[in-house]
Amino acid sequence: MNAALKNDRFLRALRREPVDTTPIWVMRQAGRYLPEYRATRERAGSFMGLAQNPEFACEVTLQPLARFDLDAAILFSDILTIPDAMGLGLSFAQGEGPQFARTVRTAADVAQLTVPDMDGELRYVMDAVRLIRRELDGRVPLIGFSGSPWTLACYMVEGGGSRDFATLKAMCWDEPALVHRLLDVLARSVAAYLSAQAAAGAQALMIFDTWGGLLGPAPFREFSLHYMAQIVGELNTDTHARELPLILFSKGAGAHLAAMADTGCAALGVDWTTDLAAARRAVAGKVALQGNLDPAILRAAPEVIRREARTVLDSYGNHPGHVFNLGHGITPEVDPEHVRILVDEVHTYGRVLRGAPA
Numbered sequence: 001m002n003a004a005l006k007n008d009r010f011l012r013a014l015r016r017e018p019v020d021t022t023p024i025w026v027m028r029q030a031g032r033y034l035p036e037y038r039a040t041r042e043r044a045g046s047f048m049g050l051a052q053n054p055e056f057a058c059e060v061t062l063q064p065l066a067r068f069d070l071d072a073a074i075l076f077s078d079i080l081t082i083p084d085a086m087g088l089g090l091s092f093a094q095g096e097g098p099q100f101a102r103t104v105r106t107a108a109d110v111a112q113l114t115v116p117d118m119d120g121e122l123r124y125v126m127d128a129v130r131l132i133r134r135e136l137d138g139r140v141p142l143i144g145f146s147g148s149p150w151t152l153a154c155y156m157v158e159g160g161g162s163r164d165f166a167t168l169k170a171m172c173w174d175e176p177a178l179v180h181r182l183l184d185v186l187a188r189s190v191a192a193y194l195s196a197q198a199a200a201g202a203q204a205l206m207i208f209d210t211w212g213g214l215l216g217p218a219p220f221r222e223f224s225l226h227y228m229a230q231i232v233g234e235l236n237t238d239t240h241a242r243e244l245p246l247i248l249f250s251k252g253a254g255a256h257l258a259a260m261a262d263t264g265c266a267a268l269g270v271d272w273t274t275d276l277a278a279a280r281r282a283v284a285g286k287v288a289l290q291g292n293l294d295p296a297i298l299r300a301a302p303e304v305i306r307r308e309a310r311t312v313l314d315s316y317g318n319h320p321g322h323v324f325n326l327g328h329g330i331t332p333e334v335d336p337e338h339v340r341i342l343v344d345e346v347h348t349y350g351r352v353l354r355g356a357p358a
């Protein structure tokens, strides 16, 4: 397995095997902070034009790897491809958030939703995965991803972005059975989507539960964690996905790491509000951890970035199972040079931490 990979640090760390230094990739590593990304997006005409064209998607996936010594590639796409394929009509106005032409709020709306065809509406995603794998030629592994059912439901019910996604939260109290029907069709869609990405060549999988942290403890377990656990269970017996490490990332859910580790996933993403040492104790060696530099630190001076990167590495310590990442996505105003400084510091200090000469 993965015999042809030239750099398997990321997969080794996810399996909690020894590595020469700490692997790093960055959430939203292909994005607007890169001038070459902005140029390709211009050529594509729109965000969806970019994501739905496998050549463009491949091109922007590889852009950050040409600049930085990153240890993984992540498929260029978006979590909202599933609701778009369900017929909600997704668009992104330049400089603004996602917008759906239709919302999902009534029993009739939910009844209309079906699992999208992975060889039909979502074929462009699988074509992009196949093309990227070919172009990567084993340099680093490719991460496939999906949104969590809860986070997808947030956008589908609201019809776009929101500070608090209060429309769906109110539905959870007023019409829990309806919300569960929505989350159920989404969970089946996410499992099928990730299985298809695995079949197309993804080498690790990640579920982004960006809005799980909006929920209190009991609703988090009922409306977010339950469905992620169902997906993990399904993928762990799936022909294509069962060999692949699966990473769960719920932003703002530091209090739930132990419960999340019990789902049977390989790793958890951790945001910057939780100390990695505490997170490591909470998961008791059951999973690897990915994180957790505050992305805002990339706007600070180079010496601050280096120091804070070392603080994160020291916080995890010289133990197996750490993948360095930001605690959330990189923002458009970050100077690409600062990403280079971060990547190099993580690799250099990761070696020092393991007792090897820098």
Ligand SMILES: Cc1c2[nH]c(c1CCC(=O)O)Cc1[nH]c(c(CCC(=O)O)c1C)Cc1[nH]c(c(CCC(=O)O)c1C)Cc1[nH]c(c(C)c1CCC(=O)O)C2
Binding pocket: 026, 027, 028, 029, 030, 031, 032, 041, 047, 074, 075, 076, 077, 078, 079, 080, 092, 094, 095, 096, 097, 098, 145, 161, 208, 210, 329
């Ligand atoms: C919530 C969410 C979305 N999309 C995603 C999440 C979960 C992770 C997170 O919390 O950030 C996931 C995502 N979106 C994108 C990727 C590509 C891979 C990568 O990380 O490099 C990934 C993994 C590209 C993108 N997705 C989007 C962009 C910017 C679009 C542009 O070019 O204008 C990119 C590079 C658009 C998008 N997509 C979404 C929003 C809210 C927005 C608008 C806000 C923003 O611009 O950051 C939904």
